[in-house]
Amino acid sequence: MTAQPAAGTGALLDRPRERDPLLAVTGLTTSFPDGDGGRVQALDDVSFTVQAGRTVGIVGESGSGKSVLLRSILGLIDPPGVVERGDVVFEGVSLTQSSEAALRRIRGRDISTVFQNPAGALNPVVKVGDQFVEAVRLHERVSRPAAYERALALVTDVGFDDAAALMATRPYELSSGVVQRILIAMALVHGPKLILADEPTTNLDVTVEAQILDAIARIQVEYSTTVIIVSHDMGVVSQVSDEIVVMYAGRIVEHGETADVLTRPAHPYTRALIESVPTGRITAGTRLPTIPGTPPDLSRLGPGCAFAERCAYATDRCVTQTPPLVPGTHTLRACHNPLEAVAP
Amino acid sequence: MTADVGTRAPATSPAGTTAPRRHPVVRWWRRQSALLLTGYGVVLATAALAFLVPLLAPEDAGRVDPGRAYLPPLSDGHLLGTDQIGRDLLLRVADGLRASLLISGSAVAAAICIGLLVGLVAGYYGGAVETVLMRLTDVQMALPFIVLAVMILSIAEPSYVSLTLVLCLAVWPAYARAVRSSTRLEKDANYVQGIKILGGGNLRVLRKYLLPAALAPLAVLAVLDMAALILFEATLGFLGIGSPPDSPSLGSIMADGKQFITSAWWISVIPGLVTFAAILGINLVGVALRERKGQS
Amino acid sequence: QDMAVAPADAAPPAEPEGKVTFLSAENLSGDWDPFDHTILAQDRLQRAAYETLVRVDEDGEFQPGLALTWENVAPTTWRLGLREGVTFHDGTPMTAEDVKASIEYVSSPEVAWSLAFPRPFTADVVDDHTVDIHTGEPFAPMPGLLATGAAGVVAPSELIEAGTLDEKFVGTGPYRWVSYESEAKGVHLTVNEDYWGEEPKIKDYVFRYVGDSQTRLAALRSGQADIIDRVEPHQVADVESDPRLAITRTPTVESKWLAFRAAKPPMDNPLLRQAIAHAINVPQIVEVVLQGSGTVNTSYFSPSHEFHSDSPTFPTYDPERARELLAEAGYPGGEGLRTLDLMVSVGFYPMTKEYGEVIVQNLADVGIDAKLTTLETARYNQGLFDPEMGDLYDHGWFLGSYDANSVMMSLFGNALVTSVNDPDVDAALAAQMAALDGAERRRLIDDRLMPALNESMLEFPMFTSELITAYSRNVRDLEVPPTSYHRIEDAFLAK
Amino acid sequence: MLRSIARRVGQTVVVLLGVATLVFFALRLIPGDPARVIAPTSSPEVQAEVRRSLGLDQPLGVQYLTYLRDLVTGDFGTSYFFDGSTLGLIGDALPYTLYLVVTALVLGMLVSMPLGALAARHRRAVTDRAVLGFSIVAQSTPNFLIALVGITLVASALSLPTVGYVGPVSLVLPSIALAVSLVGLLTQSIRNNLVTTLDGSLTEALRSRGASVWQIILRHGARLSAVSVTNLLGVQLGFLLGGAVVIEYIFNYPGLGLLTLNAVLRRDYPLIQAITITTALVFVLLNLVIDLSHGYLDPRMRPTRRRPARAPRATATVATAGGSAA
Amino acid sequence: MTTDSFVCERLTKSFAHGPDAAPAVDDVSFTLGTGRSFGIVGESGAGKSTLLKCLVGLLPADGGRVTYEGQDVGRMSRQEMRAYRRRVQLVLQDPYTSLPVNATVAQALEEPLAIHRLGSSQDRRARILRALESVSLAQRTLDRGIRTLSGGQRQRVAIARALVLDPQTLLLDEPVSALDVSVRAQVLNVLIDLQEERGLGYVVVSHDLNVIKILADEVAVMLKGRFVEQGSATQVLYSPRHEYSQLLVSVAPSVERSLENRAQRERPAVAGTV
């Protein structure tokens, strides 16, 4: 069902131009005041498109702007934060130009979300069922019992046999894994076209994580929903996504088909990220390659590549000129000295 | 592979040439909220009135001279006028304000000491000790403050000490409770466990870690309480049981003057305004600090 | 005494009607025994329900009250001829037995009002309507005493014997008891339909304690009260500017005293006491602090008192003289003198704290160091009779009579406040009491008593207070005499 | 559940006993002799008699035991000054104070709830700052100043009663004076609590489900703020009862506050004792009710709570709002 | 014969008591040779942290016995406990909360020496610098506030603080799970270096199999307070026997397997509810 491009070379780059993407983000730039008179540049000129039916994974270390990106897409950046520039077009409609009321109609119905901290996404003292009914009735004029029936069906669908009992509990009585699966069910209630999942498995046990990832994968197939999944774990992202977007310090540094990004990264940062996760048969005492230094302070970014000071391949140009995100051999990458150009 | 983290200290990092570094005072100024700055302004002004004016005074604040009674504000030599027996109102209000500030300040300080002692012990050791101490604070809290104050002050000679004591009684349970709950949370905090793993004993943990940790959140509480106590103290003065007549505080000055509200408004209105300003300034600072704490 | 001028259109109603609410600056005791308290407010209230044997009219003349006649039948015996047909509110007729019981009760030492009585003081029933009063020495001020406050009122003998006087008022007066629910609601009296005299014109009378002068004035303005007590001097202008309100200012027979605790050093030194009396700028206090509400005393008797005349040796403000006396007392320039404690009450008499501070300043000006302490009313009342409390004690004292004898008796004879007796004063006091002839008594007062008092200076009567009463213009014919016993039964409400 | 209620009630009794003990000894340690207040001009013998009749000649321990026994049997003593039992006097006065305090409380809520919600809705915007400014001013204004302004300026203009209680209209000025600082505190508390909800992940989640901010405030914010706001109300109740003393004094209002002031000024020991204990009782009982209501408002605070099979990692601290030791 | 540092026999620890209260640590036994590393994997709430706290004597055990070099940890006197602390140190789970945030790095590192009243100030300085060096932090880090440090730096300070006392055995509770991937590698390398340089023994707890693989010679799999499988690292991690161990190993996300799966177009399915 899913258009699954062959795990081949630079499939992303071959994408036909005429096909309208489900979501197109262009030049999105978001900032927050840093409390010291300056501004934190959380997103800087971020552009990417998502075709319907695809699963896009966004990876990046903590603070690289992944969550801000999702919030900016949904129009959930509140003052004093501002979306300074850029456009988000969903199904041909510009979300950045839409009124709050129009956005509210889209949120939860056409675009739904799953968040990192499941406990925080529900009111801990209100029964799950009531919150489910509320979610339904925010977009549809249906009776409570009808809404409840719908919710029950969906909760059963994500793998709970005792859905009715679950609906009568309050979130604080449940474990995070259970709540997260309920939230996934809730995200599906209006048959959304796009699901934004922000670190949906972080802080969960590996076994639970596997269940959640499995649920997401199944949904994608059964409901043919487009998914954007955010994680700092390359392993998680690689499992479910068709494409991977790598972020660093508020910018996209690389974007390509999963296989391309994983096997032929063009950006030194992407490669470092992949290498720092152990692979192969490792035993006690195996040393891992590391990235020296720490991510930069987003309120003090000057021109140039933000990764330059940690990059082994950096040249003078990297410090003075911001590299644009342009097609390389296999992926889109923002690098003056991509690895493909350097000797293997 | 030694990561040189030192160069990344944000304050010294010269990263970028975007904005020129401003003077530290200017940067401090820009970081503060308008609320806080207004508060500081009002507090500074009242503090200047309380502590500076008497230094510049040409005469003793208590100088009684019925011959010049009831002079309205802006009279010759009496900026704020004189009161019903010819005392200079500016000096008198300054005196009263200083008394109010000192009394409520020392009451808060005393309350913090008691609260810390009770709260730390109760929160850290728990069990029966905690139960007893907390019931004690409950008892104190259940006692209607004004009844207690009126009772004590109508018996003990009104003086700065007795007033301070009374005001302290009004607030210490709140501190004990706050300290106890922060200590209860904190004593199981990871870093405290960390100290114990290193071999640190109870006293060390209490003194070096729990005490400062309990103190920090009290700062805002203390500021707000200071304002509340000035108000309490003014109330007591108003009921005529405040500070002694030869060293009046704002409340009693106001109470003395309130009967002239229609004939010589300034005698009560000016101390009223000063009381209000002092409380307002401190509250502004308190609320602004609370807001800032909340954000971080 | 000025009275509100009643416009011509207002006439008293035929039947008693309407209600007046009186707000008092002083609290009531809650114990309704008419004899056993020294609270002026209660005294004033109970005058509507209890009557005295002798009455004083507007001109200060004695008039028949419950007694129609009083005469010396022997030097130490006064005979009272009682009014007939008088009944108490409980329906029992008033007889000589009741008068005897009342007199003996009020003069017995355990009762508060006994402080106004000489001893011995006994009564005999001659017949149903005649009573004899016996005193140890001849007692000239008898009619004055019987016209005074609780001293002369009559209560039913059964209640006195049963000890149930304190439950409610049961007198013979024009108003009878209705209720007392709480302090904040006050005492409610209503017309006594069986009153022997002229029936009152106002039906209901509510008397209530409101401690704050501002609140009292506000209540008068908003129509919640009809008459308010002890208007402060600076409120007068306010009241006068309100066309709906009237005001009356009465110079009373009350002096504000500065008592010296003469039992302990250094106050046992009469020269020091005289120095202090000369140092105080009383005219300025009256003039400025009290805004003219009061009269500077020129004698131990207030101007409204019988037998008043200026006393030449009475201390006047004279700081030079004060310094001389201070030096003579052994404290030149105040040297060697410890800080003196000056105690004043607050919350009742007007401007006490203020003039206390002026006195401290006055004393400082001649070199005497003094410290002011203010006492709220209950504590003040308690401390007043405690000789250990302070060195100088400010207080008011009067017993609602034109005859100052009771005041002198309690303050100097019984040494209530000073706790020290002066033999000269005591002798002079006794002598004038025994002088049944008016002229002789006047001579004894002027030539013996006054000089002795000035010399001993145990208490210094600084000034005579003024009682300022404000009321709605609807209340007509309200009069507040120097004794402060206003007669609500003479007033009426205009429609 | 029942057991924990019993426990709380037990604690309440202990606290009341503590209050009773403290008041008793505080009053005896005070220098000042009721006999002298009652019979100031009488001879020492008479005063001794007065003391005997009041039981003040007994050893302190005996007095204390008698006092406790009387308390338990509901005998709070007889006023030194007024006829009748102290409980009767209090019974007359208490309803008036409750009218006043409850009116002030309701008034405070009516004003501060919409204000707080408005400020939270527009947090950090001009509206928010304006509301905050107003609430700080309200919090800083002494209630007696408001009362005085009311009496001198407003009362006669609107012909409102200023003395005593003549009907509900008598509550207008005193309850406003009493409510102002409450409004200040409550507004800030409601606003801050709502903002905590609104700045949290719950709001982000709800908004991304399509809910509007007002919907979030009304459906979730209110519910989540209830515990700490009612807690604040519990504490404020004490201050309201205290504030009533001044207000009742100024308006000569026939409540407990005025009774208290006069009782203390007259050293009416039995009355002071009784007032203190009953006020403490009222305060403690209302706080008990508030505590128990928390179980309803926030099921997490129910004592017999079903523990999750596995505690979620990020369990929010539940009892932040200084409830007493459970 | 006495080359065993920890011997843990039938250790049991419960927090709640009652009919349905399961113990947090249930009948756990193991032996750790001196200088060897022991890894414990298990899901959240399995009782891993509780076990470590029992080992250092921070929590008293309900049943069973822990001995360190033959000495019963549960029966140590105050003095013995102090000495024990110098030999065995625990680095707590979360670097963001396990250090006093208001202190500077220097203060934090001095604390153990102050507690144990070790060394002159010169000595102390030297020891601190050595510890700092071992975790690859620059000397100037000393003056920085803990608050201003990143998670990776904090974790290294936490390790350094334990090292200042020159312990023989280090207990590590989730040493890298709160850290970003790139920093994770740095800290793991530091730990490997330390083991090689100082011959430290480790007890490492983690839910991340890779961490265990890198740091442990022997591994136990913990489930609901019990050790369900115990053995050499290679055996447990590469050919697990217990059903739960197998599940753990099979579901751990890894790029490697994704690529394989991608090639094979299939993913492992997980059944059951959480």
Ligand SMILES: Nc1ncnc2c1ncn2[C@@H]1O[C@H](COP(=O)(O)OP(=O)(O)OP(=O)(O)O)[C@@H](O)[C@H]1O
């Ligand atoms: N409301 C805000 N106010 C100020 N700064 C913010 C705000 N939200 C995000 N930021 C800043 O924006 C940057 C990006 O944050 P973001 O939450 O998107 O990171 P992330 O990639 O999601 O990280 P994580 O993996 O930790 O969730 C950070 O530096 C953060 O401090």
Ligand SMILES: Nc1ncnc2c1ncn2[C@@H]1O[C@H](COP(=O)(O)OP(=O)(O)OP(=O)(O)O)[C@@H](O)[C@H]1O
């Ligand atoms: N102080 C405590 N009081 C009560 N229960 C506790 C306490 N500490 C831990 N527990 C419980 O003991 C069990 C084991 O907890 P422990 O912290 O040891 O698990 P863990 O394996 O370290 O989990 P994680 O991976 O989440 O750190 C859990 O169910 C936990 O809720």
Ligand SMILES: [Mg+2]
């Ligand atoms: Mg994020």
Ligand SMILES: [Mg+2]
């Ligand atoms: Mg753990």
